[in-house]
Amino acid sequence: MDYPIARRPGFDPPAEFAVMRDESPVCPVSLRHGQEAHLVTRYADVRAVLRDHGRFSSDPSRAGFPQLRPVVDRRAAPGSFLVTDPPEHTRYRRLLTGEFTVRRMNALRPEVERITRERLATLRSGPRPADLVTGFALPVPSDVICLLLGVPVSDQEFFSTRSRAHLDRTLSAEQVQTALDELHGYLEDLIRARRESPRDDLVSRLVREPGLTDEEAVGMTVLLLVGGHETTANSIALSVLALQRDRAQWQALVARPGLVDNAVEELLRYLSPVHQGVVRAVAGEATVGGTVLGAGEGVIASLFAANRDPAAFPEPDRLDLRRNARSHLAFGTGVHQCVGHLLARWEMRVALRALVTDLPTLRLAVPFEEVEFKFDAPIYGLRSLPVTW
Template sequence: MDYPFPRHPGFDPPAPFAGLRDTDPACPVSLRHGQRSHLLTRYADVRAVLRDHERFGSDPGTPGFPQLRPVVDRKAAPGSFLVTDPPEHTRYRRMLTGEFTVRRMAALEPHVERITRDRLTALRTGPRPADLVTGFALPVPSDVICLLLGVPVADQEFFSTRSRAHLNRALAAEQVQAALDELHAYLADLVRTRRAEPRDDLVSRLVTDPTLTDEEAVGMTVLLLVGGHETTANSIALSVLALLRDRTRWDALVADPRLVDNAVEELLRYLSPVHQGVVRAVRADTEVADRRLGPGDGVIASLFAANRDPAQFPDPDHLDLRRRRAKRHLAFGTGVHQCIGHLLARLEMRVALRALVTDLPDLRLAVPFEDVEFTFDAPIYGLRALPVTW
């Protein structure tokens, strides 16, 4: 069985997930580079593996590490905390933890609201129909991450195109590497500039640490820049489409915007934007879903399948904006590698959806749902465009 499974337009995971969850929850699969790995589809197994960094490693240099990208990762790049294990991972995360605390997000919220308001005003005063992706969903988190990192907003198009190419698993390895090289060069220049002339931004605070090399600072900034806007931008656009597909859900938020907070958690569970899963290399003999695994084996923990597991979420294929315990979803992962920016992503989604249902209550699709083009060729899926009017 080849993995990733093909996707079809819509929000539901590929059909094989449900059957595998019942019959073979640690199913052997074949990957693009000829590797074999094991696909995990049950919530309990996915959660347990992601929380066990002793037996399941994140470093691509570990034998058995599943390679899903066009570019084969032979080792963790400096600063790439997403694919490092403790203690190096702990060192990197410690440098960033203070940037994404509850207190920091509370201080940032007025800025997120201002950015959202400005982008929504531009959308409302522009032509109709409008593309919600390019006019709102993408620029809001892009503006926010630019503000945090100290990246000029004028350079958004540059880093947005490179980051999308970096994530595009349909491109040739040479194209992906070229985009990544250009992004690294841009951020290396930013790091050098901030070392010489520090400002009140995250990169300036990072480079004050004398133990952090320029290479490590660039690697960390790449992850923050790419992850800081791609996932949230796609989540906002997908959420609006899911709400507008059944008008009763959109109208429920218009009638009571206080429902937005729980709706965001349920949308994250239901949509699971990181749809191809999180990979780990087995580092010690263990057992997962009655299958014996050992060093040299790899696993793919499907967040999508876990978030649609009926053992954890009753009637999981139903989008229930009032679902109790929706926040137990694994859309941001879990354990030491849980997405460091999850509080920021949640804040941006809440502010964006609340602004839309409050200021554009008559928002509606400008094309039939069947004509909306999904993009599935990246680890984070989304929409190519979302034509709307009001």
């Protein structure tokens, strides 16, 4: 079976995932560069793989590391904590832990709310129908990550287009590498500027860390910049569409905005925006789902399939805003759990609460069948979402 598996418009994973969970929970698949790997689809197995960083490596230089990107990663770039193992990963994460604590997120919340209000006011004052993606869902997390990192908001278009190209699986390796090189060059200039003239932002604090090179700071900032707005932007837009597809779901939040916090967890489980999975190389013999894997083999842990596993979430294909879904794996788990998951949750909560409170009559401006999904990236989303009110 070739992987990734083609998807149809809508929120459900490919039907093959359910068959694999039942019949072949560790299924051999063929990848774009001619590699073979094992796709893991059961919740318990995915969780076990992601939490065992001893036998399952995130390092692309390891034999068997599954290559899903157009650009083949032969080794981890300096600072790329997403694709490093402890102790190097531990060193990088320690530099960021204090930036994403509950206390720091609480302090940032007034700014998230201000940005959300301003972007919503701009959307409301503009023409109708409006595109919720470009008018609200993308600008809100982009503004927030700009503020956090110290990136000028005026440069938002530059880094947004480069980060989207970085994640676009339809582009050639050369196009992806060009976009990444341009983004690196921009951040190298920013880091040099912050070394010379520090400010109260994350990049300024990073470059003051002893022993951290500019190259490592660039690698860390790229991950934060790309991951800090793409995933959340797509999650906001997808959440609104899911709620609008069944207007009773939208009306439930309009009537009781206090349900938003719980609804966000269920929406993250149901949507699972990181839909192509998390890759690992087998570093030492391990048994997963009854299958013995040897060192040098590759594993793809499907967060999407795990979050739709009926053994973990009864009636998993039903969106239930009152479900206790906090154990979902949308942000991963273990030492590589998304470092910005608290920020992403805050942004989604604030954005959805503002929409159901201030724009309760929001509705789709086109039939659901005409909404264009974007599946050609590891984080799926919508190309646009025409709405009116």
